[in-house]
Amino acid sequence: MNSMFNKIVVSCIFVAVFFMNGHASGQIMPKTPFNDGGIHEGVMTCYGSTCHSRQEATGITVRQNESLTWQDGTSTTGAHYRAYKTLLTERSKSIALRLGLFTPAHEAKECLSCHTDGIVAARRGAKFQIDDGVGCESCHGAAGDWLSRHYEVGASHKTNVSRGLYPLEDAKTRAGVCLSCHMGSEAEGQFVTHRLMAAGHPRMSFELDLFTALQSHHSEDVDYETRKNVQSGTRIWAIGQAMTLKQQLRLFQNPALNRDGIFPELVFFDCLACHREISDDPNWRPVVRQNPGRPSLPGIVKFNDASMIMLLATARQIAPDLAPSLEAQIRAFHSSISGNGSQSSATQALEATTNALIKRIERTNFTKAQTLDILDIVVTDTLTRRYTDYVAAEQAIMAVDTLLSSMIASKQVARIEVSQMRKEINMAYDAVENPNTYNQDQLTNALRNVHARLRELR
Numbered sequence: 001m002n003s004m005f006n007k008i009v010v011s012c013i014f015v016a017v018f019f020m021n022g023h024a025s026g027q028i029m030p031k032t033p034f035n036d037g038g039i040h041e042g043v044m045t046c047y048g049s050t051c052h053s054r055q056e057a058t059g060i061t062v063r064q065n066e067s068l069t070w071q072d073g074t075s076t077t078g079a080h081y082r083a084y085k086t087l088l089t090e091r092s093k094s095i096a097l098r099l100g101l102f103t104p105a106h107e108a109k110e111c112l113s114c115h116t117d118g119i120v121a122a123r124r125g126a127k128f129q130i131d132d133g134v135g136c137e138s139c140h141g142a143a144g145d146w147l148s149r150h151y152e153v154g155a156s157h158k159t160n161v162s163r164g165l166y167p168l169e170d171a172k173t174r175a176g177v178c179l180s181c182h183m184g185s186e187a188e189g190q191f192v193t194h195r196l197m198a199a200g201h202p203r204m205s206f207e208l209d210l211f212t213a214l215q216s217h218h219s220e221d222v223d224y225e226t227r228k229n230v231q232s233g234t235r236i237w238a239i240g241q242a243m244t245l246k247q248q249l250r251l252f253q254n255p256a257l258n259r260d261g262i263f264p265e266l267v268f269f270d271c272l273a274c275h276r277e278i279s280d281d282p283n284w285r286p287v288v289r290q291n292p293g294r295p296s297l298p299g300i301v302k303f304n305d306a307s308m309i310m311l312l313a314t315a316r317q318i319a320p321d322l323a324p325s326l327e328a329q330i331r332a333f334h335s336s337i338s339g340n341g342s343q344s345s346a347t348q349a350l351e352a353t354t355n356a357l358i359k360r361i362e363r364t365n366f367t368k369a370q371t372l373d374i375l376d377i378v379v380t381d382t383l384t385r386r387y388t389d390y391v392a393a394e395q396a397i398m399a400v401d402t403l404l405s406s407m408i409a410s411k412q413v414a415r416i417e418v419s420q421m422r423k424e425i426n427m428a429y430d431a432v433e434n435p436n437t438y439n440q441d442q443l444t445n446a447l448r449n450v451h452a453r454l455r456e457l458r
């Protein structure tokens, strides 16, 4: 897994000069714990051995050892507790210095907005501590109105939600919350720009279902099912892709975020579109490859379209009526980046279809046959020709892993059947281990092996 987060080493850089028009976005920022106005009481108020800090997961309704899982220093489940501590490291100190920030990282709004529960001082309760990092209420919502009432007799998930608890079991709500930090938002300082990355911040990569599992501190047992509506992993994956695209398009239309000096904000584009090899050797051939779904001229910086590709795979299975227009709109969007046609109408058309698809995804139950079809589309020729660049390749292999796990979880396939294909899956992971040495042929071959194995699951 860690290999997926390899940092980009820059060998040589083309500087592409191009211009885009900033468009005022008609989109409204969804409600997140950062803008809902409530009081955040702080992690301390969730503590207590009769509350969420038992040593063992012995609770009747919920595990009740959530705090310890959230703090676990040995696992990815502890990432959000570590987030503040990260700001005290030498690496963060140098990032702040290189950026020319006037305050150290652990005091800078530019870092605290994501590495802590970065709400304004007026909304912090008496026990709130900024060094708790990304605390419970950063995801579960301001507890001011429900803290003392959510365990009382008669309280239910519904009453809690009406008092401000976030229904995180709902994939759309969850995606909105995670993406505000894992992609960024309009909130002050909550956006990782290309400048931040060039100062040493890691590249960001996110996939809703996989990342949920990596930070999980809950059990979807029988009790959970009676309280909440359990969604299939495949649906969570698909909603995650659609919401990622929506957020990306929304921020991309925001004039306050989409420019940096005389250039467009580069973080929206495919990193390796610029960070490629260059040579003076007369026998050198350009490394860029033709991508059938992404009409673009040589030398034009490509938009990061990983979520578009994954959403298209979903649409081909569950919404064959919408898939052709989605495909056409994606092409028109890429064309508009090269200056052909109106960028704002291309972006808005794509947003509208994405919204229509979210509704379809929410109505789809994702049977075994449907999930296998989507996997088939992700690993076969129709799409593999589109994995010319690293970001889409990375999402493709995460999709293979996520969708297979989802079928295991919903007992559509047996774990043993999937473990028999580990070798093939690992070969595909190897092909995307290092962004700088990514080779499309290697990935395509590996996915072909995965495809052969998938047929045995039918």
Ligand code: HEC
Pocket: 005, 086, 087, 091, 092, 093, 095, 096, 099, 105, 108, 110, 111, 112, 113, 114, 115, 180, 181, 182, 183, 184, 185, 189, 190, 191, 192, 196, 201, 202, 203, 204, 205, 206
């Ligand atoms: C938009 C939200 C956001 C902002 C703003 C932000 N970060 Fe991060 N940061 C993240 C996320 C998310 C990760 C984890 C990336 C991953 O692994 O996918 C991360 C990872 C890191 C890491 C690597 C941690 C590790 O253990 O590998 C460092 C260091 C870091 N951030 C420092 C900073 C500093 C310093 C600032 C301010 C200058 C900052 N970040 C601003 C969201 C943000």
Ligand code: HEC
Pocket: 043, 046, 052, 061, 062, 063, 064, 066, 067, 070, 080, 134, 135, 136, 137, 138, 139, 140, 167, 168, 169, 174, 212, 215, 217, 218, 219, 224, 227, 228
């Ligand atoms: C990064 C976001 C995030 C943070 C931070 C976080 N949680 Fe969660 N939590 C989730 C998600 C996602 C779920 C699963 C979806 C749901 O709510 O049912 C969950 C589930 C839970 C559940 C189980 C709910 C149930 O109905 O079974 C409890 C209890 C819980 N969290 C408590 C906490 C506590 C206490 C903290 C702080 C120590 C915390 N969480 C921090 C995201 C988060």
Ligand code: HEC
Pocket: 005, 076, 079, 080, 082, 083, 084, 086, 113, 114, 115, 116, 117, 118, 134, 138, 139, 174, 177, 178, 179, 180, 181, 182, 208, 210, 211, 212, 213, 214, 215
């Ligand atoms: C307030 C901002 C914030 C929110 C909201 C948030 N995260 Fe994070 N997340 C971070 C930061 C910052 C890091 C990196 C922490 C570090 O290593 O310093 C991180 C790290 C992680 C990691 C570990 C990644 C790795 O490479 O090790 C996972 C998994 C994760 N987040 C999942 C989620 C999920 C799922 C949600 C939504 C339910 C979510 N996060 C919501 C800020 C946030």
Ligand code: HEC
Pocket: 008, 010, 013, 014, 015, 016, 194, 197, 198, 199, 200, 202, 203, 266, 267, 268, 269, 270, 271, 272, 273, 274, 275, 301
């Ligand atoms: C439009 C072209 C372009 C795109 C797209 C782009 N970069 Fe850059 N990148 C540059 C330029 C130009 C520089 C500055 C080089 C310099 O300082 O001389 C740079 C610098 C960097 C540096 C610092 C390199 C160093 O050695 O100082 C990092 C790291 C980096 N980019 C990462 C990324 C990541 C991650 C992405 C994708 C999210 C990305 N870049 C997308 C053009 C691009």
